[in-house]
Amino acid sequence: MRISGPPGRRRRCAAVAAVVLTCSTALTGSPLAAAGGGPAPAVPAPKLDWAPCAQDRTYDCATATVPLDYAKPGGRAIELAVVKRKASDPGRRIGTLFFNPGGPGGPGSVQMPQMYELFPREVRDRFDIVSWDPRGVGNSTAVNCFADAEEAEAWMASRPTGFPVGERERKSWIDAYRELGRACERRDPELLRHVSTADTARDLEQLRRSVGESHLTYMGISYGTILGATYANLFPDKLRAMVLDSNVDPSAWTNDGSRQAVLPTMLRMGADRSAAATLDRFLSLCGAAPVARCAFSAGSPQATRDKFDELIQRLKARPVEAWTYARAVADAVSGLYVVHPGWTDLAGRLQELWQGRVPAAPAAPAAKPPLPVPYLGEEQGAAVICGDSPNPRDPGVFAALEEAGATRSGDAARYWTWAAQPCSTWPAAPADRYAGPWNKPTAHPVLLVGTTFDPSTPYEDAKAMSERLADARLLTHHGYGHTALLNPSRCVNDHVSRYLADGVLPPKGASCEPDAPPFRAPEPRGGIATGGGGTAGAVKHSA
Numbered sequence: 001m002r003i004s005g006p007p008g009r010r011r012r013c014a015a016v017a018a019v020v021l022t023c024s025t026a027l028t029g030s031p032l033a034a035a036g037g038g039p040a041p042a043v044p045a046p047k048l049d050w051a052p053c054a055q056d057r058t059y060d061c062a063t064a065t066v067p068l069d070y071a072k073p074g075g076r077a078i079e080l081a082v083v084k085r086k087a088s089d090p091g092r093r094i095g096t097l098f099f100n101p102g103g104p105g106g107p108g109s110v111q112m113p114q115m116y117e118l119f120p121r122e123v124r125d126r127f128d129i130v131s132w133d134p135r136g137v138g139n140s141t142a143v144n145c146f147a148d149a150e151e152a153e154a155w156m157a158s159r160p161t162g163f164p165v166g167e168r169e170r171k172s173w174i175d176a177y178r179e180l181g182r183a184c185e186r187r188d189p190e191l192l193r194h195v196s197t198a199d200t201a202r203d204l205e206q207l208r209r210s211v212g213e214s215h216l217t218y219m220g221i222s223y224g225t226i227l228g229a230t231y232a233n234l235f236p237d238k239l240r241a242m243v244l245d246s247n248v249d250p251s252a253w254t255n256d257g258s259r260q261a262v263l264p265t266m267l268r269m270g271a272d273r274s275a276a277a278t279l280d281r282f283l284s285l286c287g288a289a290p291v292a293r294c295a296f297s298a299g300s301p302q303a304t305r306d307k308f309d310e311l312i313q314r315l316k317a318r319p320v321e322a323w324t325y326a327r328a329v330a331d332a333v334s335g336l337y338v339v340h341p342g343w344t345d346l347a348g349r350l351q352e353l354w355q356g357r358v359p360a361a362p363a364a365p366a367a368k369p370p371l372p373v374p375y376l377g378e379e380q381g382a383a384v385i386c387g388d389s390p391n392p393r394d395p396g397v398f399a400a401l402e403e404a405g406a407t408r409s410g411d412a413a414r415y416w417t418w419a420a421q422p423c424s425t426w427p428a429a430p431a432d433r434y435a436g437p438w439n440k441p442t443a444h445p446v447l448l449v450g451t452t453f454d455p456s457t458p459y460e461d462a463k464a465m466s467e468r469l470a471d472a473r474l475l476t477h478h479g480y481g482h483t484a485l486l487n488p489s490r491c492v493n494d495h496v497s498r499y500l501a502d503g504v505l506p507p508k509g510a511s512c513e514p515d516a517p518p519f520r521a522p523e524p525r526g527g528i529a530t531g532g533g534g535t536a537g538a539v540k541h542s543a
Contacts, residue, residue, distance in 0.1 A: 043066075055368060080141075080203060084130045097500065102224045104384035104385050110138065126501055143377075145180060178395075181425050181427045185427045192387075199432055226388075233436075244446060246482055251436075270461065273408065273412075287302070296308070315353065323353055388430065398424070402414050439470045449475050452476065475492065479514035
């Protein structure tokens with residue numbers, strides 16, 4: 001989850017990512033609940049005219065029309081691009097699973113098809129999997145602050161890569177994002193006020209009604225966990241099953257409901273500490289592996305950490321063409337999201353830089369989305385996070401915040417501090433922001449999955465989510481990377497499948513191991529891990 005990054009990196013992460021009771025009868029005439037708890041005007045469920053998608057006929061596509069403002073259902077309407085993959089075993093079909101791929105700003109019409117094979121087989125067999133581009137994003141009615149692609153690329157080139165270093169770069173960074181906000185406000189100020197997570201949760205409720213499900217079955221990763229928690233508290237009686245993978249602490253996201261933020265969002269979440277710990281583990285495991293498996297290995301964990309520190313110092317003094325120190329740090333954090341092949345590829349890029357060569361760009365995802373890949377500018381995610389999550393409003397304080405953060409988590413704090421700085425000059429405030437409470441009793445319990453070495457959403461946030469929600473069970477993934485979905489564990493998948501299909505939660509304290517630890521080949525593995533932190537049947541690894 002982030003707003004900014006190296007050129008093209010956010011789009012590449014958006015393309016791969018940086019993240020989850022069997023009743024299925026139609027619901028009619030149920031009014032939507034307002035954020036404050038009172039009823040909002042009843043809104044008819046949109047009609048979904050499903051048809052095979054033009055680019056991939058194994059998927060069905062539809063367009064949902066919803067109100068821009070649910071308080072004014074007769075006013076402006078917007079469109080949502082919706083995509084569906086039907087259950088592969090229709091004779092055993094249970095219902096519809098809605099999926100949000102994170103972000104904010106993740107286009108479900110692109111990412112769900114690219115991630116489809118990562119869903120557990122039992123889930124693919126028994127559920128129609130439906131995703132959509134949230135309002136403001138992608139192929140839906142989207143926030144787009146530029147007249148054309150050339151104007152967008154010119155803006156991208158106007159600000160530093162990764163994060164700013166030094167007074168001159170800080171000024172150009174702040175000026176660039178201030179101008180981005182102004183451009184967005186000029187083009188569609190009304191849309192900017194209506195792209196909050198609460199708005200999207202209401203859209204999700206409408207989509208649930210549209211497919212004829214009496215209760216929601218949902219999986220959300222990364223930012224999708226905040227969307228899920230918001231829905232669960234706006235519509236607690238409509239929850240059938242919900243899997244939230246790589247959780248964001250709702251109190252950190254909303255700043256405990258206060259608009260007066262001292263720290264940026266990502267530092268409140270602890271993303272800097274988690275990224276630093278994951279980077280350290282990457283270097284340690286790389287150093288323990290032979291060069292054949294980790295190109296950046298220096299023969300031992302300590303020697304490899306020292307080698308990385310030396311590389312960073314070199315890049316501070318002299319970039320390798322466009323690869324500056326800040327770009328290398330941003331690439332290191334982003335490169336930790338997906339272990340296979342991401343960690344191996346990251347080690348290769350670091351080794352190229354060590355040898356003074358420009359690294360090759362990461363390969364594009366192989367999966368072809370059923371809808372055209374849309375414009376995915378940074379303003380789409382910014383419009384959501386800057387409205388939902390308070391940040392310091394004085395851009396001048398971020399240099400000091402960066403230095404303070406660096407004392408606790410090094411260069412990762414510099415990256416994550418500036419990721420939220422665009423919000424300091426963002427011009428729009430949301431018309432409808434949900435900031436709690438988070439503990440409304442739900443019709444059924446929620447399953448949380450937390451990964452212990454996650455470079456974006458810390459495991460501590462998963463524990464916090466388990467404490468905030470009224471009825472949730474935390475499954476610990478003793479693994480690496482951002483989301484268990486993108487970093488598979490058969491053990492996690494078994495628990496998720498059993499819960500989604502039959503409502504069976506893992507035992508309290510259950511934990512799982514990844515299928516393939518970093519820099520090691522996959523090994524045969526057994527079934528579900530048991531309670532009390534045990535890992536019966538799961539692969540052990542050096543962590």
